[in-house]
Amino acid sequence: MNIQIGIDYYPEQWSRELWESDANLMQETGVSTVRMAEFAWSRLEPAEGDYRFEWLDAAIDTFASRGMQIVLCTPTNTPPNWLTARYPDVLPLDEQLHVVRPGVRGHRCNNSPSLRRVGSAFVEAISRRYAKHPAVIGWQIDNEMHDQECHCDTCNQAFVAWLRQRYADLEELNREWGTVVWSGEYGDWAEITTPIGGGRPMNPSYMLEYKRFCSDSVGHLLNWQLEILRRNCPEQFVTHNMWQYPNTLDYYDLHRELDFVSFDYYPNELYRDYGDRFPRNGALTLDLVRGIKRQGFWVMEQLSGAQGAWMPIQRTPYPGLIRARSWQAIARGADRIVHFRWRSATVGAEQFWHGLIDHSNVPGRRFREFAQLTREVNRLGERLGGSVVANTVAILHSHDQHTALSLQAQAEGGMSYIDNLSSMHNAFLKMGVGTDVINWTEPLDGYKIVVVPSLFLLSEEVARRLERFAEQGGTVVLTNRTGVKNMRNVCEMRPLPGLLAEAAGVVVSEYDAIGRSEHAIRDAQGRIFAAQQWCDLLELRGAQAIAWYDNDFYEGVPAVTVNAFGAGQVYYVGTWPEPAYFHALFEELLAQTGLAPGLRLPEGVELSVRTKGEAAFRFLINLTNEPRVIELDTPCVSLLTGERLERQLILPALGVDILE
Amino acid sequence: MNIQIGIDYYPEQWSRELWESDANLMQETGVSTVRMAEFAWSRLEPAEGDYRFEWLDAAIDTFASRGMQIVLCTPTNTPPNWLTARYPDVLPLDEQLHVVRPGVRGHRCNNSPSLRRVGSAFVEAISRRYAKHPAVIGWQIDNEMHDQECHCDTCNQAFVAWLRQRYADLEELNREWGTVVWSGEYGDWAEITTPIGGGRPMNPSYMLEYKRFCSDSVGHLLNWQLEILRRNCPEQFVTHNMWQYPNTLDYYDLHRELDFVSFDYYPNELYRDYGDRFPRNGALTLDLVRGIKRQGFWVMEQLSGAQGAWMPIQRTPYPGLIRARSWQAIARGADRIVHFRWRSATVGAEQFWHGLIDHSNVPGRRFREFAQLTREVNRLGERLGGSVVANTVAILHSHDQHTALSLQAQAEGGMSYIDNLSSMHNAFLKMGVGTDVINWTEPLDGYKIVVVPSLFLLSEEVARRLERFAEQGGTVVLTNRTGVKNMRNVCEMRPLPGLLAEAAGVVVSEYDAIGRSEHAIRDAQGRIFAAQQWCDLLELRGAQAIAWYDNDFYEGVPAVTVNAFGAGQVYYVGTWPEPAYFHALFEELLAQTGLAPGLRLPEGVELSVRTKGEAAFRFLINLTNEPRVIELDTPCVSLLTGERLERQLILPALGVDILE
């Protein structure tokens, strides 16, 4: 399929005259796709069972008649007033059992029976009506789902039922969770509730299971809709439009049965050296999203103007940024980019979430940039279509670690799982080495290097897979806080890093949660690097030290080690060093494994490669607002300009090029 | 009427022996007015219908017999315990539907039927008793009213009724508010509630109307009392004692039927250059208050000592400050100054809100200063009495803009309407040019320059009035965020500044909400000024640029313009420059219009002029704790010392003088 550009459009917000002029301008601009009906429940069903699809028919036809493809949405994110008034169980109860009322979106209990019943009827109706429509190519279920926690009776019962499926009996649950602490033993299933009352520190096993249940409740809301759509619309795709990482949902799980991932991408920022702060540079976001299903994806809402709603209005996107960020998404696996939104709303809470065109309806600078992008994509769409991103370095990402480490901060300053992962990802990014960021339970075939931040919870299965990967010649990089717990969030009674101690060839004799205190390590060449958050004091059990602490009472104690394991090797990084250390370490690893990058990237320039059969397309994107010069390793042809480049590529501010 | 000094007194807090000694000391000191009975409901009506006015009679007589005038208050700010216990509807429900209980004051639902019924009976009784009392000159209704939001059923019904008066039907309301966004359409009036659950971002049209309703609810509570007082006490004045700006109440509306404005003035600070921070220097507060009814006003509670209650105790007023601040208030339009309070309370939550005399009951430094002030005012009161403040520069202030811009922050850092207005006011203040700060819907006759910060919401009527004012030779200064919306808080589909684009002779081709990011503009003389918050990129449509952006991608684009319009001119300021720019711009304007100030004021000295027939009294007040020298433009006589000044006025620290 060609790579293409689309638009998010809300016909219910505009007059029919505007539909016509908007559709004409889209056609002229080369827009291929229009998403609509996202939050239009009250207009499509103004009273229970009173469906009004005629206006939507007309809207679809307005765009379809000009050759555009339509994506429709199920509107369950915005239960209308008549629904919440009539069926109070639709509205969630917050931690204090207060009703979460309409206002912004997402005011619904994920487990609400009424929402399911009335919503099913609606999804049934809309999906039957458009299943065969030649212009309607697929469906987005709901939008930006999140685990609006609810503490209603239904959710409480659902939680207990969920637990009963996972534990043979209360005795097992009490034992596995260690509820005997603080007399928390349950004598009856009915004593278990969701954490009403909120953030009081609680049993971590309970809290982790509760968070898993919350994520599954969102899955429930998605899946009953999916079931209807699959039944009625076998020839149309089904996706969801997800929020960015980090999030409390297990996106791997949520997308299991969907055709592809689509998501929001609003990276309204120039390049700055964010170090390990996530997700500012965007590349990690894109790699994470691509990794969810390990395939290409859509951006369903792409940056088009300054954001502003409950937050103040943000800066306007710098000239070139809208285009550069779209190409960046494509470079890292996006196959279609749908821009949010055509024109800024004149009404409602998102009046200042700016579209491509301002309230005035006079197309301006941003629209012209979008039109240029659309022309370029349409010109290259076929050539690039079908290409994929494939890498030999993988970073394992785990939703369970994110959740567990969020529940129990390991050190002052938080010790963010995702920030730490980002720090390692960033080191590769700056070197121009592509990384796949995949679920920690995925097979590792085809990779040479696997980087594994903090496997705080560790399963036997994953430990064995990593061992096998190393035995067969792979390079594994482990970090501190690995092997601390089992999957029930209970600490292991064995020396750290637990199930991976043998593979790492070290044990942790003691640790020091240094938090924000600035410490130092020294590597074999005598270079000093700053370190924060954590210090594992390592005792060698076969491994070899390659860096040592350089201060505090453990000065001279090993901080980073490498262990030969089978045909491969296992690194263990006992602290969180500054980015420069990861850069140095990974440079060495890449040299060892023959994966050294060809291009040396100036600051703020990103490289990503899409391949298609023999062809390799190298995307180079300057995310700064200054020109950048890249020295080429080999003469290339620019796909965008057709020019042949011998030695250098000069990218203007926010410039983009694709070399073949 | 003479200008006079009064005292706030709480006879119910002190023994009768103290009444006597206090009254003697007041008489000796020259106090003319005593306010009392402010929060004494439980003592005046200890059980429903059981009125006990005897002690108040005695208290009034104690002071009246020494020649003092009495102001009485209605006590509805403090419903007594028997009332709230017996009629639960008196207590408001907060956003989470929790009862707001007694503790501090103001624990009452503005729409409570019981409060109205029982309160009416009380106001009826007290007003009849004192309507003819020769010493009782007037009434204060309630105190420091504010929109304690309430979400009880009565308020919900009142809100819907309020809306039904303003919208023909639900269809109109849905259309005007754009409720179709996020399926928020109402199918039944009963679906509309107050924003229970609180700050969730909601439809801005709805939120603005709700805030207007809240202000009107306060007006309701005031007006049923006013109706009784007018009926029973036709010869006594009626006022309210309002909090300072900014506030969520529309004070223009609230005071429409009252005789004059009175308010709290606690400016316990020396002069510092607050730049555009409101309302520290006090002058703007006083100008705003004078502008509410465009006439003289009272200070009903004036600074007397360090404040302290729910907040920690503040610094004690610097020697001279109590006197200087009272003269400052008079200089800007106050006709009577009532000091809060005679002596610090020994009991209750405001024990440390210090009065003129400390707990010890030993009059000290502050009291001596008050006595000096009283002597001076009594000496000059007749001479100054009847004089008024009149200016030729007006700044338009709009409660609707304040509310709407508070609901939707336009840029990082908030972009405070009142701070921005203050920034412009401050430029005139420093030049010694008096400004009237009046409601944006007022007639503009008599002004030469009208400064108009952000008319975010713009009505046809106001736009036309400003155009007319310019056409007839006036100078108008507009700013960014003008003409964005209609009065329903809906964005206009026309180029900014909307209805005033023609008058301004510019359109905004794009804008950048720069927030706290420091930008720069350059004027025609090449001077560089810092700018923050916002940048409108201006396209000239007849206007002439007078300043340009000096950085970012819009370097060189016009930032400030002037347009000849009829016999006058319209300036448009597209960004929020630093105070120095407004100073430079307004200096030029004043020179053009021949309004240049006569005196050059040293830092921290304020000038205000009161006129009476031919006489003009120039008040010069040094708000610093260092001496200041003012070069005179003409020889003058000091009203305070009687001295003739040829060339210079030397004001000591916190010194005051009045020149004729």
Added chain:
Amino acid sequence: MNIQIGIDYYPEQWSRELWESDANLMQETGVSTVRMAEFAWSRLEPAEGDYRFEWLDAAIDTFASRGMQIVLCTPTNTPPNWLTARYPDVLPLDEQLHVVRPGVRGHRCNNSPSLRRVGSAFVEAISRRYAKHPAVIGWQIDNEMHDQECHCDTCNQAFVAWLRQRYADLEELNREWGTVVWSGEYGDWAEITTPIGGGRPMNPSYMLEYKRFCSDSVGHLLNWQLEILRRNCPEQFVTHNMWQYPNTLDYYDLHRELDFVSFDYYPNELYRDYGDRFPRNGALTLDLVRGIKRQGFWVMEQLSGAQGAWMPIQRTPYPGLIRARSWQAIARGADRIVHFRWRSATVGAEQFWHGLIDHSNVPGRRFREFAQLTREVNRLGERLGGSVVANTVAILHSHDQHTALSLQAQAEGGMSYIDNLSSMHNAFLKMGVGTDVINWTEPLDGYKIVVVPSLFLLSEEVARRLERFAEQGGTVVLTNRTGVKNMRNVCEMRPLPGLLAEAAGVVVSEYDAIGRSEHAIRDAQGRIFAAQQWCDLLELRGAQAIAWYDNDFYEGVPAVTVNAFGAGQVYYVGTWPEPAYFHALFEELLAQTGLAPGLRLPEGVELSVRTKGEAAFRFLINLTNEPRVIELDTPCVSLLTGERLERQLILPALGVDILE
């Protein structure tokens, strides 16, 4: 009794195999005491009335059979799920009347009838079972009690009943509290409630009484258990294990009937110069705890590893710190040190509250340090046993002042009572002069110097006692905010310092709550010291000034004075000077009274003396991680090494020595 070392142990969290190996290791290490059954209610009574003591019998025997003494606990801190499910009155209602649910500990209404009934039956059962057990030496009631405020009907009624015992009638209460302010008069006892709805600023007399009631409610929960234990276990001691200061409980009152005080001591920090910040250096904590009953005490939970639970994991204790802090506690009066905990929990919310041994169950560095400590204590325990701490300087501490000053912050920055007390304590600490910190109502016999921070509330009795103390030759140091109020929290109508004005020979003519503003004072030698928070402007009435303000409008006004009073003298410090000033002032006082310290302590070294008959044991503890040299005033023998020291004692990092 010998000084000994114990362990907190939770048999219910570990297998019986671990009991055996743990008990063996404890025995080998020299542990003498094991505390258990602290939170084991659900395991000891899994359903109402179904007592299961067999496992506890076995656990006790496991340790008792190896010669260890057992302390048992009542488990009322952790009501089990069956109890709270069955009797909802057990759970407290918070300020918003939300149920406080189980999760962390302490989820119980202190006045709950069901908790009392079911809990009494349990305490009855467990106390009878172990009253005669030869290894069980005593009881800990509950744990870390605190005033979980509850607003249920029972608590409301209890509060009214409590008030009725203290006030003759409502008239008295209304008068004493000054409820007439803001119409707050009560017409019926039923109108009085606990402060439902929370922090709204309220009548300070009411708030103070409410806080006293809350503390008494905790006492109620403790006392019904105490009554049962005294009846059933006359030969065993009874204590509680309290949190550190500051706390909202009146610990003097709470411990009145207990045998001794025991408390939590987790000072996981090296020495830093905390100035007046409490309670970081630990010494004040220990002095306060010793002062509660003016006798030796236990540490029932002593630092053993990094803390971590709802807060992130803290730094690991520096090598030597566990031992040094235990000796520090002994030096200041602890007779037994029980370490929390043996091994880190693998389950529950306190997984990362580290014990002596890590999750791995491999004893490491911290355990070895503990073993060394235990050996040392066991060697010297008999020799030191029975020695006591006795000092000639007392600092008066008052829970009422702490409460009242917390309710009404006197100056920006809070003006913390306990921080200010700490600042004065710290000056003595640095000089090596021991201080007793005792309740302000205690007799003062035997002291030479009595330091009295802010007696904000002052009773006639205490004022007279201090006068008597001075008359008879004692030295009293008073500070600002003394004599402000009576014991009902009502301001006195007399010049400050109120009842002590005559003794101090000064009156406060005015004061300035300077808050964080940096001011200065100058002493007679011309030295300048910084001052913050408060400035009393003193007028001499017989006293002599010894320091004067050095800036602001009161430059030159007396700030510190001394007054000859009878055979003694009374100092008055009108501001809060920097620590150096107190150091200078107290040095002078000590010189005058002949109490000058013998040793000059290097920074970070603490001295405390325990005496036993003729013997005096000087404990010297280096709380830094660098060596320190102490010049001796006389040759000594080290009890720890047996070495004779002629001139110097060299303490290594975190070193300890005891000189005789």
